[in-house]
Amino acid sequence: MKTKDKIVLTSLELFNEKGERNVSTNHIAAHMGMSPGNLYYHFRNKSDIIYEIFKNYELMVDSYLNVPTDRAIHIHDLISYLDAVFNGLWAYRFIHQDLEHLLSNDKRLREDYRYFTLRCLEGIQRIILAMEGSQIYRPMEDQQRKSKALNTWLIVTNWMTYLKSIHASDDPEEALSRKSIQHGVYLVLDYVMPYLFEDKRALALELQEKYRFDGIAPNPDRAKAS
Amino acid sequence: MKTKDKIVLTSLELFNEKGERNVSTNHIAAHMGMSPGNLYYHFRNKSDIIYEIFKNYELMVDSYLNVPTDRAIHIHDLISYLDAVFNGLWAYRFIHQDLEHLLSNDKRLREDYRYFTLRCLEGIQRIILAMEGSQIYRPMEDQQRKSKALNTWLIVTNWMTYLKSIHASDDPEEALSRKSIQHGVYLVLDYVMPYLFEDKRALALELQEKYRFDGIAPNPDRAKAS
């Protein structure tokens, strides 16, 4: 593997683990057993590394949001979309940690991210439309489909942040459990449930149940105290 | 006003405007025309300033989520809750910009925030329950109410971040429009719509319409290109 690609991989790993803010270019170089000078031979600056990582992320997510054209769409498709998306978000979780800062530091990234978001929202709308086409979702107005897409996006992109914020331990090594990440699928399914045709609901509920996880926020005893 | 309170106010202002990461204690002092030494006389460190700001935020949000006990709850109540919450989020928007970093730097804050979240989720559930009680929401199971509360929370707490991320300009001075912030209310109302009793829906739709704003993401022409 090329050194350049290794830098990208290592950076992603460190950014996810410790947060982009806490990882300097010197850290990355040191972690790879290489000199800072070498790192800067491959990348002009830290932003360029981040940009490259984002491009990979973009590529991955774009590949997820394709509606099958050769056959009708099924509830299982919806679930595998969600599963894939949440895994992707996990693999690139540092991006959503302080997105605003990343965007304000790199004009290209800001612009690309903007269109990336719009593309995702359109992708979600196409999925909804396809589900309507195969009698899973009840038909809805354009405006409604738009809102659904946006709400879904908000839920999905905020799920990791939420999990990390209520995680009791401040040890970044203690990863969130796979189960708790998957509960995001449960939530999105709960969101779409009312729009399903009645005859599909039983199946959806059954599939949903596999993604449920109650152990996210233990001992809320103190919740009432300030 | 006490110097200490002025520091808190100025910090909040600067954090919101430029992002907490880009505002040093020296900046805060300079912006107030005072010496760093003076600032550190009032606060032991930056974290303590943030903690104080958070405590104000907490107080504010907690005050929002009270269900009226002297009368039945109405759709208008729901809307004024949402309106207030979004305004509150705007006023303290830096908190959600890189919450994870704030939490990982301050154990007290991490713990407090955790219980704050749980309290909010319970508050939302109580509101839902009250709405069921006054024949606005259709009755639902505990588990469902829990999911609704969590999804609402995810939508609400991510709305500012979303807006800022698709905002074209990188000029932090160019504030987001009031209208676009309010569209968050529209979205949450769209989310709850299916759970309303049919006879309440017309009114809800009418009220919702006032919060709609389409100018969030203009010219998505390029969205298909990568």
Next chain:
DNA sequence: CTATTTTTAGAGTATATACTCTAAAAAGTC
């Protein structure tokens, strides 16, 4: 008016960060 406490200024420090520069080593080419 004196004594004490609170508040302030301002210079200073240790550390980290993003990044540069030069020169040597390694790899590739003919």
Next chain:
DNA sequence: GACTTTTTAGAGTATATACTCTAAAAATAG
């Protein structure tokens, strides 16, 4: 095997950051 190009090391730099320390000014109390 001479050469050219690519890759690397490593020392160094300018700047910023969070925070400390000392002493003077201002406010308060008796």
